[in-house]
Amino acid sequence: MKWLVGIALLAIGAAPAPTGTVLLRPAAVFDGIDPVAHPGWQVLVTGERIVAVGPMLTVPANAETIDLPGETLMPGMIEGHGHLFLHPYNEASWDDQVLHEPLALRTARATVSARATLLAGFTTERDLGTEGAGYADVGLKLAIAQDIVPGPRMLVATRAIVAKGAYGPKGFEPGTPVPQGAEEASGVDDVVRVVRSQIAAGADVVKLYGDYRWGPGEPSRATFSQAEMTAAVSAAHDAGRIVAVHTSTPEGMRRAIAAGADTIEHGYGGTVEIFRAMAARGIALCPTLAASDAVSRYRGWTGGNPVPAAVVENRAAFALARSAGVPICMGGDVGVFAHGDNAREMTLMVEAGMPVAQVLLAATSGNARAFHLSDRGSVKAGMLADMIAMHGNPLKDIAAVGRVDWVMKGGRVVRP
Template identity: 55%
Template sequence: MRRLLTALALILTPSLAVAAQPILLKPARVWTAEDAGPPHAGWAVLVKDDKIAAVGPLASIDATGAEVIDLPGATVIPGLMDLHSHLFLHPYNETSWDDQVLKESPITRTLRAGVQAKATLEAGFTTLRDLGTEGVGAADAPLKKAINEGLIPGPRLFVATKAIVATGAYGPARRNFNPEAEIPQGAQEASGVPEVIKAVREQAGAGADWIKVYADYRVGPDGSTQPTFSLEELKALVDTAHSSGRPVSAHASSDEGMRRAVLAGVDTIEHGYGGSEATFKLMAEKGVVFFPTLTAVESTSTYFGGYVAGQTPPTAAMRNADRAFKLALKSGVTIGMGSDVGVFRHGDNARELALMVKAGMTPVQALLAATAIDAKTLGRGETLGQLKPGYLADIVAVTGDPTQAIEATRSVVLVVKGGQVVRRP
């Protein structure tokens, strides 16, 4: 069976065959993500095996025997990253979240995740942090393994398996169904310090690279977002995760949920729409990275809030997300690129970059968020996220100059992952 799968993979994805010779990329310009400076005109990038061998002026690179890929008018940049993704979800205007969890089979969802991983890679996103399968258990761990072994194409994955939620706090919400029915949940429930510790250990054992916790959710009697775990529970979760060498991501939209998560020592905050200036300053002080997920809010506002881009004013949810982003930027918080893709179509991840620029970042700041900053957040800043000799050859070429017009990130003409050409002109 394994030989059959390998043969099928080679037939279906011939472009992923290991490069037989070095590759020289000759674009109009190269942006290395080493700093916020402009791209370098007349530079080239030499790839040997799975790494970058040289970056610099074309005349300075010995490319003897290399395949030359001309990229006129293009800018070569590091492979892009999205550190808040859900490969096992698809847009909510296609199928609601509840129906995906309750009605779609795990096999169907896993097969779709493979297709969506391929679309993401071809869109120039060579690395994802996938923050929970939302009801498909630890299926992200074998998906990651299949990608790593070359059975299917996809980005580098850092996975969280099941997120951890307070008992009764997540969904599908039991109050909406027959109280006698056993309703599958989209995450692992836990209450009290012993259960929280056990949940972390179970997810680590299932293959999680990161531990994800929901520090708050829509549990108020009126459906409002309220904290779900005590500070004591969150501290126990973080201590257990960190002692196993795993960082912690916290879903937190309320100010109190964010505050507790930061005090507990989490590594990243997702969403943060209700954050106060004091809490964002605390995040900056503690070095907690913020992932604003602006596209998720715009998407749900479009699906369910009557928002029409260019025709209607932003919804209240969009205004809150914009306010939080600006406050985080002003407070000196490190902001990474994480879009919550899955709420919207996989492969459209670059929408988040455009919204980050619209909300106040420069194009270069947004690009750094999706490259060097995200790589550092993953603990891979010495091997990923920049174009430097010795770094893994995850490289993208886009039409135009994204340091001047961020929309260029949606015009991908070449993708290289680990030295393998995934997409070419």
């Protein structure tokens, strides 16, 4: 009953920080380090940190015990590419969300999406742009950190950055000011100014659009010049921020790699040479398989043959990247599809040929490494006590990660 009270307090922002010691006794532990489950392991938590992990632990007399029979315990998963201020495109188009939904409505919906994400077992989310909702993600991050609303730990990219004239919405009278889904910049000095202004406003991550469609019906083309891209990445790195680049064309990807980006998002048009260059520099790819899958289904695809060209291209690039040794980020572009269904990306990664253990590692320690998060992503002493549990063994059945039934964040049980 006291865990239910804790949840109620969490929902209204009054939950105290945990201070006691808790012993967790699941059936097995996947620690996010080894590609196996360890049967009989236990985990000892004091306050918000893990203090011991293993089969035989010395437990203080005053420790509380939580039994998780039949459950596999693992690190809280890390969503690598999400948009909490978007909701599925079959509910409202991207243009309608950006142009017609009030900011208060989008923020209220984002709080619900944040809660669904946490309860689904994703205790951290890298949110890559509010898509027209300004700096509202900074406020949501603060509300979660202050226990005003429940949600994952957030890394936010705020407005994201696009080359002037390259993004949207489009299709209005020329010269008419139209709200944009990202902040525009043009020229080296302006790009650096915008990077620094977003960091000053609270950005943890700088997101750049390395290519896009300049006009309706046109193919994507590289947008920022090499000089602009390099200057933006340099300014972000000088401030200790990582850089994510949305890019799917070979030229856009080449410029992002040369600039020293930390992750590339989508990468649908990547070539063998491009992916080898990414691997050589340790640049991770977020393939976002679930985004192309979801959009294709909204357009009528039911999963059979013929497979839509976008899905074929996405799967082929994913296979090329893996064969080249590119670090793989687990990120589905959630918001294109429903928040809380984040594990959809993991299922698609397995279906596309990635071994289950590698997918689980990507969603935990792999994403932590790619995003420079040294305090999470694995179950070991000293880490944040962000952990989840599910019935069965996800190493044998990836679908298990879609059935998370127990969540701990910072030593506090938020889903009992």
